[in-house]
Amino acid sequence: MKRVLLIFFLFSQFIILTGCSQLMRNRTEIDRIFNTRIIGIDKLEENKILFTITTKAGATNSQNSQEGAKASEILVTEGATVFEASRNMQQYAHKKPHYGHTEFVLFGEDTAKEGILPYLDFISRNLEFRYNAKIYIIRGDKANSFISRVNTGNLFLADKLSLMEDNAYAQSKTSKVTLSEALYIYSKKNVSTFLPVITIAPTMVGESQSEGNYDLIFKDYAIFRKDKLEDYLGDELSIGVNFVTNRIQSGIILIDAKDKKKVSMEIIESKTSIKPYMDENGLKCTINVKFNTNVAETLSKQDIFTEDGFQFLEHQQEAQVKKEIEKVLSYAQEKNMDFFGILTKFRIKYPMMKDELDEKWNELFPEIKFEVKVDSNVNRTYLIKDAATTQ
Amino acid sequence: MYKFSTKGKANDAVFEETFDYAELELSLTNIKEILGSNSDFNHRQIFIANNKHLEVSFIYIDGMVNSQLISDYVIKPLMQADQFEKCKCEADVINLIDEGTVYFSGIKKRTNINDVMSDILTGSATVLFEKCSLAFTFETKGFDKRPVSEPASENVLKGAKDAFNETLRVNTATCRRKIKSPNLVIEEITVGRQTKTAIAVCYMKNIANDNLVKELKKRLENLSVDNILTSGYLEEAIIDDKASAFPQIQYTERPDRFCTSVLDGRVGLIIDGLPIAYIAPGTLLQFVQAPEDYSQHFLISSTIRYMRFTSLFVTLLLPSFYISITTFHQEMIPTELTFSIVAAKQGVPFPMFVEVLLMLIAFELLVEAGLRLPQTIGQTVSIVGALVVGQAAVEAKLLSPATVIIVATTAITSFTMPNQDLSNALRFWRFGLAIASSIIGMYGLTVGLFILVYQWCRMDSFGIPYLSPFIGDEEIQLQDSLFRLPFSTMKHRPNSLHAKNKRLMK
Numbered sequence: 001m002k003r004v005l006l007i008f009f010l011f012s013q014f015i016i017l018t019g020c021s022q023l024m025r026n027r028t029e030i031d032r033i034f035n036t037r038i039i040g041i042d043k044l045e046e047n048k049i050l051f052t053i054t055t056k057a058g059a060t061n062s063q064n065s066q067e068g069a070k071a072s073e074i075l076v077t078e079g080a081t082v083f084e085a086s087r088n089m090q091q092y093a094h095k096k097p098h099y100g101h102t103e104f105v106l107f108g109e110d111t112a113k114e115g116i117l118p119y120l121d122f123i124s125r126n127l128e129f130r131y132n133a134k135i136y137i138i139r140g141d142k143a144n145s146f147i148s149r150v151n152t153g154n155l156f157l158a159d160k161l162s163l164m165e166d167n168a169y170a171q172s173k174t175s176k177v178t179l180s181e182a183l184y185i186y187s188k189k190n191v192s193t194f195l196p197v198i199t200i201a202p203t204m205v206g207e208s209q210s211e212g213n214y215d216l217i218f219k220d221y222a223i224f225r226k227d228k229l230e231d232y233l234g235d236e237l238s239i240g241v242n243f244v245t246n247r248i249q250s251g252i253i254l255i256d257a258k259d260k261k262k263v264s265m266e267i268i269e270s271k272t273s274i275k276p277y278m279d280e281n282g283l284k285c286t287i288n289v290k291f292n293t294n295v296a297e298t299l300s301k302q303d304i305f306t307e308d309g310f311q312f313l314e315h316q317q318e319a320q321v322k323k324e325i326e327k328v329l330s331y332a333q334e335k336n337m338d339f340f341g342i343l344t345k346f347r348i349k350y351p352m353m354k355d356e357l358d359e360k361w362n363e364l365f366p367e368i369k370f371e372v373k374v375d376s377n378v379n380r381t382y383l384i385k386d387a388a389t390t391q
Numbered sequence: 392m393y394k395f396s397t398k399g400k401a402n403d404a405v406f407e408e409t410f411d412y413a414e415l416e417l418s419l420t421n422i423k424e425i426l427g428s429n430s431d432f433n434h435r436q437i438f439i440a441n442n443k444h445l446e447v448s449f450i451y452i453d454g455m456v457n458s459q460l461i462s463d464y465v466i467k468p469l470m471q472a473d474q475f476e477k478c479k480c481e482a483d484v485i486n487l488i489d490e491g492t493v494y495f496s497g498i499k500k501r502t503n504i505n506d507v508m509s510d511i512l513t514g515s516a517t518v519l520f521e522k523c524s525l526a527f528t529f530e531t532k533g534f535d536k537r538p539v540s541e542p543a544s545e546n547v548l549k550g551a552k553d554a555f556n557e558t559l560r561v562n563t564a565t566c567r568r569k570i571k572s573p574n575l576v577i578e579e580i581t582v583g584r585q586t587k588t589a590i591a592v593c594y595m596k597n598i599a600n601d602n603l604v605k606e607l608k609k610r611l612e613n614l615s616v617d618n619i620l621t622s623g624y625l626e627e628a629i630i631d632d633k634a635s636a637f638p639q640i641q642y643t644e645r646p647d648r649f650c651t652s653v654l655d656g657r658v659g660l661i662i663d664g665l666p667i668a669y670i671a672p673g674t675l676l677q678f679v680q681a682p683e684d685y686s687q688h689f690l691i692s693s694t695i696r697y698m699r700f701t702s703l704f705v706t707l708l709l710p711s712f713y714i715s716i717t718t719f720h721q722e723m724i725p726t727e728l729t730f731s732i733v734a735a736k737q738g739v740p741f742p743m744f745v746e747v748l749l750m751l752i753a754f755e756l757l758v759e760a761g762l763r764l765p766q767t768i769g770q771t772v773s774i775v776g777a778l779v780v781g782q783a784a785v786e787a788k789l790l791s792p793a794t795v796i797i798v799a800t801t802a803i804t805s806f807t808m809p810n811q812d813l814s815n816a817l818r819f820w821r822f823g824l825a826i827a828s829s830i831i832g833m834y835g836l837t838v839g840l841f842i843l844v845y846q847w848c849r850m851d852s853f854g855i856p857y858l859s860p861f862i863g864d865e866e867i868q869l870q871d872s873l874f875r876l877p878f879s880t881m882k883h884r885p886n887s888l889h890a891k892n893k894r895l896m897k
Contacts, residue, residue: 027718029742030721030733030743031733031737035721035729035733056730098721101726130722
């Protein structure tokens with residue numbers, strides 16, 4: 001009996017001493033919470049925040065799952081801070097917002113220009129958030145407007161975004177940036193970053209626009225000076241960023257054969273290593289890129305599948321990739337924005353100099369001598385030696 | 392270290408021995424005094440070699456003796472054998488019987504009324520020589536026995552199909568047939584003041600640890616109960632930790648399993664009147680091992696055993712884990728699954744904990760109903776209970792389908808446990824953990840699990856850690872723990888048993 005009492009006493013102490021009373025207050029039935037899938041944050045003019053959350057309609061109210069009903073449920077509120085806005089939501093929402101299933105955090109363009117770091121503080125402190133949630137910048141629009149306009153079809157917006165971002169690898173013009181990556185970058189001094197961009201465009205039916213319907217375009221990166229949106233990179237520079245930061249999963253390299261006809265190369269594998277070093281002339285950095293391609297399509301009438309032909313193709317694709325990388329490096333140096341994390345590489349290589357590097361990085365980065373080495377290999381021709389155009 | 396608690400030892404003043412007639416003289420009058428009022432008590436006077444001066448009493452309990460055996464091998468020789476014709480007095484007859492004139496193997500000479508009573512009550516026929524105060528008892532047991540049949544609760548796929556039955560001698564003979572070694576010792580201890588139940592203690596004298604045998608015998612001898620008609624009396628009396636719901640000695644109805652354990656260095660108990668045998672000591676691992684593990688290829692056995700271990704934790708933790716994540720930690724559930732659970736929960740009036748608790752209780756009731764009813768009706772109850780009522784409850788929005796799936800998975804995994812006692816203990820703890828989870832979620836579950844593991848760690852059975860071989864210095868037996876490695880790697884007996892002969896094979 002003494003032992004039972006002792007165990008009971010210990011058990012009660014576990015609860016009292018560890019602050020479990022708070023945990024007990026958080027007891028909520030799963031059908032009584034608003035399982036947020038997307039968060040949109042916009043800054044309003046009067047120093048207020050427009051906070052938008054959305055979830056699948058069927059998941060919150062069975063009546064909404066009827067045919068023809070809206071696919072989603074959207075809650076919008078305002079507040080001086082994100083936390084206040086979140087709590088204000090409970091004034092009128094029938095369910096308690098829960099952020100454990102937040103997959104996407106969207107920032108409107110105007111908000112991004114003024115800086116997104118203040119809003120990430122709430123997200124990083126709240127224990128419900130998953131750190132693999134993805135961050136996107138809505139180009140030319142507010143996050144609230146984007147959610148309201150696009151979230152109209154039968155397919156819920158979060159499901160659509162999830163499917164689309166899985167397909168976006170094909171061109172390597174964008175990639176996912178998770179909350180943990182963004183928070184890590186923003187915690188560093190003198191580091192810039194890039195975040196993927198979603199652009200909204202009217203759906204085209206034939207040559208005219210379909211009213212009220214919009215397509216989402218997943219491409220391009222927005223670059224940030226500290227936490228403020230500076231510029232959009234465009235297609236070519238975005239591919240360059242992906243090469244430098246080792247984010248290439250697939251992609252197309254369009255090159256000319258010897259007869260100036262187009263050959264499409266499909267990137268099937270790519271690996272990049274950044275090797276920083278310093279000598280008496282200053283900081284230097286070698287970027288080694290090694291990638292493999294397949295011949296996806298050829299319009300050339302020449303036989304390109306010879307030893308010489310392969311060497312020519314490899315040389316062509318290496319030249320193109322090198323050009324893209326050099327272009328984005330020179331753009332970054334020109335803007336003096338290290339969004340590749342080169343500083344981190346130097347800090348790791350020279351830990352004793354990390355404070356000096358941190359302090360003088362803005363002067364050092366534009367002066368770094370980059371050397372780009374590209375090596376490639378053409379793997380497969382899919383057993384078709386002759387191009388269709390030669391027959 | 393061997394422990395034996397003397398708590399609960401019977402108070403002799405209260406539980407007076409009711410089977411002691413040592414002070415009475417061995418006479419027909421006294422025997423009739425004791426047993427005479429019973430309708431199955433039989434006695435007759437017979438004359439040795441038809442000599443009217445040599446009258447002896449012949450006593451037996453009707454229904455417990457083989458009449459044919461008595462007539463042909465006891466009464467007939469006593470009345471017709473030529474050797475007895477020369478006898479002048481009872482002493483001459485006694486001498487001749489002593490010399491083997493009556494061809495009977497199971498013959499005992501008794502001078503004490505207690506022994507005679509015991510023999511009569513166990514099915515012996517008694518020839519009483521009143522003048523000499525002496526009796527001969529002939530082992531003529533002839534009551535009906537259940538034939539050796541297939542095990543009812545431990546199914547066999549590849550292996551011996553015989554099972555223990557209620558007759559002690561049949562069971563010990565079955566063991567002897569499997570272990571033809573002079574080192575197999577079968578000692579008998581009588582337990583139960585009223586029932587005088589014989590318990591056979593089986594062990595290999597060249598393998599089993601003497602301390603273990605001694606301790607077990609000591610606990611049996613100290614056992615002070617009225618009867619051993621059900622296994623619980625014995626089990627509860629000889630285990631170490633009586634407060635724990637987990638089994639500490641293993642039962643089996645399979646002689647092959649029993650003999651394997653005896654050969655490992657464990658001690659077996661066969662109880663007269665019970666179709667099961669006990670193996671001591673018992674560890675958690677033993678209750679998860681099944682005899683089929685040793686009949687199949689080691690890769691198959693290992694996979695199945697690992698699955699069984701997984702099932703142990705699934706059946707124990709799944710309901711409480713489900714309550715925790717749906718009530719406290721919704722962020723832990725995959726997003727799509729969350730929405731499926733929420734959709735299924737729409738309109739159900741009960742909190743998740745109540746739903747799970749109701750389902751668990753319903754499941755226990757179904758199991759209990761299935762056990763109590765005849766086998767054919769039992770199946771109908773399962774179908775009506777599980778399918779009809781279950782489906783109706785879901786359709787009536789009393790329960791959500793997700794909860795039904797969770798509890799059904801819990802039930803199915805609990806049925807994979809080879810030992811029913813372990814399964815029952817898991818059922819008990821499952822409720823406790825579910826309640827702890829409903830109060831403070833995963834933290835409650837962790838604390839509950841912590842208490843359970845603490846209990847496992849401090850438990851031992853006859854000095855052997857309950858979690859052996861996972862704790863202690865038992866690396867030798869790890870080849871036969873979570874996985875069952877090839878027999879060629881199992882060259883030693885379990886270290887924790889401290890067997891005299893540790894080597895199992897060269």
